[in-house]
Amino acid sequence: MNKKAIIIIAGIMLVFMALVGGGFYMMWVKIVSLMPPEEVIEEVVEEEEEEAVVIGEMFPLDPFVVNLADGNGKRYLRATLQLELAPEQAAATFEQRLPQIRDVVLTMLSTKTFEDIRTADGKMSLRTEIITRLNELLNNESVANLYFTDFVIQ
Numbered sequence: 001m002n003k004k005a006i007i008i009i010a011g012i013m014l015v016f017m018a019l020v021g022g023g024f025y026m027m028w029v030k031i032v033s034l035m036p037p038e039e040v041i042e043e044v045v046e047e048e049e050e051e052a053v054v055i056g057e058m059f060p061l062d063p064f065v066v067n068l069a070d071g072n073g074k075r076y077l078r079a080t081l082q083l084e085l086a087p088e089q090a091a092a093t094f095e096q097r098l099p100q101i102r103d104v105v106l107t108m109l110s111t112k113t114f115e116d117i118r119t120a121d122g123k124m125s126l127r128t129e130i131i132t133r134l135n136e137l138l139n140n141e142s143v144a145n146l147y148f149t150d151f152v153i154q
Contacts, residue, residue, distance in 0.1 A: 056085040056144050059094050061102065063150065066110040068117075075114050080150035081105065083134070089142045097138065104133050114153060123148065 061081045068075040083101075085091065094101065108130055116122050127146050134143045 084145040
């Protein structure tokens with residue numbers, strides 16, 4: 001190979017490398033322009049930290065077994081619940097009012113029919129009713145949430 005061919009090949013390689021480098025640069029600029037600025041990312045991270053959910057103390061209740069309000073009285077419900085207390089509430093308050101709390105839950109469960117509670121919407125409605133009634137009983141927003149840990153209808 002003579003010097004002229006080597007210079008031509010080197011020139012072509014140099015142009016090719018410049019084109020590839022320019023292409024990568026253009027892609028990088030496009031990708032970076034699609035990414036949110038760091039200030040926005042920092043704000044989102046701060047908002048997520050602020051929105052951290054505080055879970056209150058859990059207060060387990062003994063299982064409930066009630067006859068459902070169906071006409072023939074052959075169906076019964078066995079349910080176990082846990083109350084999530086508001087963050088500022090102590091379980092000691094609930095221990096003192098446990099007979100009243102159990103009475104409210106037993107009364108509400110025994111008024112339901114199979115059709116009322118067989119669907120997920122029915123269970124959500126029951127959950128909301130119990131929370132509302134317990135908060136009325138306790139004269140504040142003591143119960144933040146209610147969880148069914150066992151729910152059997154037979």
